[in-house]
Amino acid sequence: MTDARKRVLVAGATGYVGRHIIARLHDDGFVVRAAVRDRARAAAPGAYGAPALEGLVDEWVLAPGGAADLHPQAMADVDHVVSALGVTRQNADPWAIDFLLNLRYLELAELSDTESFLYVGVMNTSTGSSAVSRAKHAFMEALSRSRVSPQIVNPSGYFSDLTEIYDLAKRGMAFGLGDGSVRLSPIHGADLADFCVSHIGSGAGTWDIGGPEMLTYRDIVRLAFEAADRKPRYTRVPQPLASAAVWTADRISPRAGSLTRFFLDGMQTDSVGEPHGTHKLADYFSSLQR
Template sequence: MDASNQRVLVLGATGYVGRHLVERLKAEGYAVRAVVRDRSRAHAMGAYGAPSLSGLVDEWVITSDGATEPDAGVMADVRHVVSALGVTRQKADPWDIDFRLNLHYLELAEQAAVESFLYVGVMHAAAGTSALSRAKYAFMQSLQRSSVPPQIVNPSGYFSDLTEVFELARRGLTFGLGDGSVRLSPIHGADLAKYCVARLPHGAGTWDVGGPEALSFREILRLASDAVGKKPSYVGVPMSLASSALWAADRIGPRIGSLTRFFLEGMQQDSVGEPFGSRTLRDYFVSLADPR
């Protein structure tokens, strides 16, 4: 389908995935309207190698803070909405951002009768007990009931999420929960963006997607150790200690508790999606070890 003259509203445009989505949409010939809080931040390079938005955005919508709710004008002439809007490490309540703010945009999209609303979610959200998982799942349910054709893409995880594993390996700390057999298929942000943009013309659906390889946590730690020239050695932390970590994190504060619960739950079940893309985790870790 010819993307020319098709305007796409991108939510969460300055986040890791949002930046890659904007870059891919522009490359495919879509007109991009991006919602951002800070245009100067948008022009800077993003974290983990995500691109600057300079020259990639046709129209800017500036909101003063993450909870601002634009009026219906934001949907004028929009054909598709793509949302990577959500909380990860920011100091914000997932129910305010992942659920309520996405829901507000969905209501505006329904009024404007846009052709689709694509949401970048997370695998296993229905089973998650963290506020982050529950807020995401609540919005997914609302989207699936919407009059706007829903498109939900659930990645297994991002290469960027595993940067912390690389940093632990650099310090010689190679440990994880249990025996390290839990498998996931992390995906690079650019490959995920390519997958999402390819879905836009094809109507409603829900897709679980990952990168080209399914790896156990042990294998991921070995790749990180190899990249930094350390001898791989895995130390398994008993699963029973996860509840103790949650107890401690909950007493630090609700935000830390929610994030800890979200990541610990992700380390206790396989998250393997449809294989897609060409970028490998080995190459990503090597690029971190030698960023030239």
């Protein structure tokens, strides 16, 4: 059951997942308010096949900077908040964005008596060693104590992120830690949006969500090589080299250290959620053939 004509504010609206969520909210008849940093960029198509937002958004909130830029008026008359806001490839401090900026949205939602706040996080934050995991975990703790009905959706890896494995396969390369037996259930943005939008306002909860297939890292590499029509080749990165990469990255910058830790944690920890959706990874890789 959807909550038609309710107003939903989406933070992180210009991201891979945010764009798919907005498309789904629009299709379901919600009043869509998108918080963006750059209106022109929002209007254009996103990366990895994510939709352009032009024509899908009813109301825009321009928040070009951090938490200080976000005014209470942004939350006026909002029934539900969805946040897919977080640092991925952006050059920013995860604490300032994943924790503090999300916290600012939450504080405004509490002040406006918003009904629910759905946050798209990531799995395994309680054991993750990166700054991104710690910042996300801290926000989830704050959200779970909020009087705004907290909904936390922790997805497995996104198809968008696995594009890099396909790009490497096209060049005849694949790298992994150990034997590649770590398991994932990668999910397409549209399938994740379907899960999130169909749960908006349905009550507090935490969900680990994946796509319809459970795959090992080696399976994913094989699918990438098949789509790229290259002979499979897998190079094991020895553990001491991974530790050396963290040591080096820490000395380059906190951001480089966090990204390296986040990536290596992901290569060593299963990330399998409740299966949802219909999109298959092999079809996504095939769609990348160019």
